[in-house]
Amino acid sequence: MSNEREVIGIHAEAKRGNPLAHVFDELTRFCRARSLFMLHYCTGCGAIELPPAMTSRFDMERLGIQPMVTPRQADILLVTGYVSVKTLKRIILTYEQMSAPKYVIGICSCTVNGGMYWQSYATAKVLKAYLPVDMYIAGCMPRPEAVIAGLRALIDDIEADRAESWKRYYQHYDHYLGNQQSLFGDDWQTPTDILAEAEHYGLLGEHTRGKHTALLERHQRPLEALEMRLRVPEEPE
């Protein structure tokens, strides 16, 4: 993990002129670590141990963690269990709609290496090939205590400014996109334009563009405004 960070050079951000910037950074980091809205995408079995962790017995809200409903509002994406290819597409869409800083937690062994479904033709095995993962909570399935311990570890990481996978996604987009394309086909495209976002927020890295993004840009259509029609056309069957 540590050498990976050095390669990426996450900390090479320009110094800001504002003398209070440092104080603000500290404050936001402090608050970020104490207020985490999570989107628990029930991709698999692990979702069954989240309600106990959230409800009266283990009560995640003590730690400032609460469930949210839509990706726009969420900070953490909990991928709870094996990821079928069909779900993986939705996870990527969900992840890209969240606003940064955002964190991904892979729960259950299946997100690490496919778990007991390693033989299965339908599930993707390694989550971190397609999305940057901040934290894995292994187990089949991890107990609520383990989930909470994992979230605590993530909180520590956020407070110490170590959880920066979302930057990795922008800066190494080519790598992630390549893996996604290998699974979903070369014409894979999401509604979110990561390249434009990276440019806009100044997160372009050395590896943001590459041969996979070139492939994407060749067929990418910019996201147009939704039409306002009187009737929805029938779907081609």
Next chain:
Amino acid sequence: MNLFLELLLMPLVAFLVGLLMVLMLRRIGAKLQRRVGPPFFQPLYDVVKLYAKRTQVSHGPIHDMGIVMAVGGYIAAETLLPVPGMDGLADKGGVIALAYMMMIPSLGLALGVGQCANPNGSIGISRALTAMLAYDVPFMLVIFGAAWVYGSTDLSEMIAQQQQGEWGVARMPLLALAGLLTLPALMGKQPFEIYVAPAEIATGPMVEMGGKFLGGLFVMQAFQLYTAGALYTTLFLGGGEHWLSFLPKIFLVVAIPMMIAYLFPRYRAEDMLRVMWKWPVLAALLGLAMVMK
């Protein structure tokens, strides 16, 4: 105290008290649900975190405007609500202007959410406007009755009358009851939480709101709770002589709807209309008849 300072301080105080009320809401829920609940500064952490998001997804200028209207409407409302030691614009606006100001946030939200082009959001906002329609009828009747009894629409005048004579709740008990029945709807809590409804429309108006937009809505919620509590206190519970008596009163007023909020599911939209237009309106009309006899 000079007016400019008051205009700055009143929303700020409202915001901080409102955050405390949000905390109280969550703590009450936690106690009823047999758990610990969030830490003391949790609402503040949430707001700061949301405003500190690095990427902010906006859906165009109207979207931004909507949130500004939502929060701005309440900030304007706070300056019209007299609190101990500060009158702000209360003598210039009065309760009618305040009631108008309390509608602006919903309209602003409607504008902003409409821009998101998310059907969940649109359904949510149409429900929010329905809810407003539902509670505004008894709410207006209550305000009208109070203004009739005090012979003035000036909130500071009302407070002065109550502090010299008896409280509004004694002079017009039925109107006070109608106001209390309207409060849960005004605060958008169960059983009238029709426009948030996560399991139905994925939190309705908030569905496309992230980062500072959601932060804005959190701030708005704090203002909303505070305004509801403070207005009710001003109308019926004698306002506040000083902060030590004012704060317990508004917290008590807000706590009552919260206590029942966690024990009920939500109504359907038309059921909310039915309920709101039946019992609170009935109580308010009877109360009006009594005070006007």
Next chain:
Amino acid sequence: MRPENYQAKSHPPSNEYELNFGPNHPGIEGNYALRVKLRGDRVIEARADAGYLHRGFEKLMEGRLWIQNIALVPRICVPDPTPMEVCYSLSVETLCVLEAPERAQWIRVMQLEMSRLAAHLFAFGGHAATTGLYTNMFWGVADRDLILDRFEELTGGRVYSIYNLPGGVRRDVPDGFLERLAALLDYLEARLEDYDNLFFRNQVFIRRARDVGAMTREQALEWGVTGPNLRATGLAFDVRRDDPYLIYDQLEFDVITQQAGDALARNLVRRGELKQSIRILRQIIERLPAVPGPVRVPIPNPLAWNAPAGETYTRVESSKGELAYYVVSTGGDKPYRVQVRGPSAMHAVRVLEKLSVGARLEDVAQIMFSLDACPPEVDR
């Protein structure tokens, strides 16, 4: 390709529009989607979209040994995993002409009923949450957790126990387990009163759930509805009583029915079954100590265990309805074909689609949760 799922295609100013209900939506149980077409807020067409949880279980099981599959089967239905284990074990026992010792059968029934308690608590907690009553969910899940504690004591696993084997159960009940279980049952029974006050007698809830997703007995039979959902339409059928397996024919319990067939009736049936499960468990606590015998029969070396050729269709009653396994063996060390017939395969697809049409958008989630559909059973 623009991934078409996830967002509605058009803006609601048009009167008719399409909305994706799920796969990541609080009104959907698990990872499942329902595409609804709406006019105003009334559903005019609903189409289930499954496959988000597909793992190819049936294919996986063909590639693993008879005994290895025991670890696989509970994962098919996450909230109620024990019937899966028991049903698979029973299938293999039928194939191999084994019979579990009597004591093992009693322990299995105990485990099944504990699992049913847990699943029902979860189910109506979830249903309450869809109507905005979160307190019930918080309580229900926390009380379910106490049952999981007993599971952990008995089997070592909180959710997936992998405790049943073809030929019996892994080990006997620990010392003092039955007393602790009895104490838990007393607690749960006392808690039922709280649930009644908060939920089943809550007028707002009754108003919300009455007449939602109602079906008649004829419709239910036509659509292949089973389990509590069928009993809510008035047909007193329970696999435990009418096609008994294990030692259910030695136990006393009632088959709970309701007549209305709507979301409220389905919940009341589950509420009644909680009580019946407690009753069954009490009988087991009383009689289990007197049941003699080992808890498993010796089985051959599991790594080289060839089941004789044959086929079997085994049914049990899970908390959601009729659960069946069709297992074919050609005499090898692995199954030739395993088919899982989960009850939700009916409930979550056709029944949900049919009941949603004509319902209001706000009731779709209620219908799904009142059917207690379990998406992994559909997808396998």
Next chain:
Amino acid sequence: MSRAIEHILRDLEHIAIRHDSERRVRIDLASEALPALLELLKGRAGFVHLSAISCVDWIDSGEFELVYHLWSYELNTLVSAHIRIPRDPGVYLSVYDLYQPAAFFERDIHEMFGLYFEGSPDMRPFILTEWNGPPPMRKDFDSEAFVNQTFQWETYHPDWLKDLEEQGGGIDKRPEDIR
């Protein structure tokens, strides 16, 4: 009870009835006779519940076996009707007009085995909507080969393992070798 079933089915030809146990009946018959059998069972004996349709791929004999599991709420008996149809072209009749639950099972069998049912209301992909390969449940589809060729694997080689290997130890058999 089982007498009753035999009585009802006396008119059908080429049919073998076997009583497996008290409440289990197995019927083997030719594929053409199945609709008539189901109609009789549903109409005369109250077998209204189609519990499941199972499909087995007998690749060696080039046949699909279809098994219709029917339950009667009146007789409390489960009848399993077995038929065999040729694997190629793999087309059979739908029983949807008799049993509505058949729609789900037929759709499922269609996408998992590639067996087409004529007259079934909906044969579109359901679970495998985003799948381009052959029907996966067929015996000639090699799941493991597909997996190895499609998906990435986690490389598991932590530092402590390298140290151990330098000392001559290590993992005897790696997961990669087993696959």
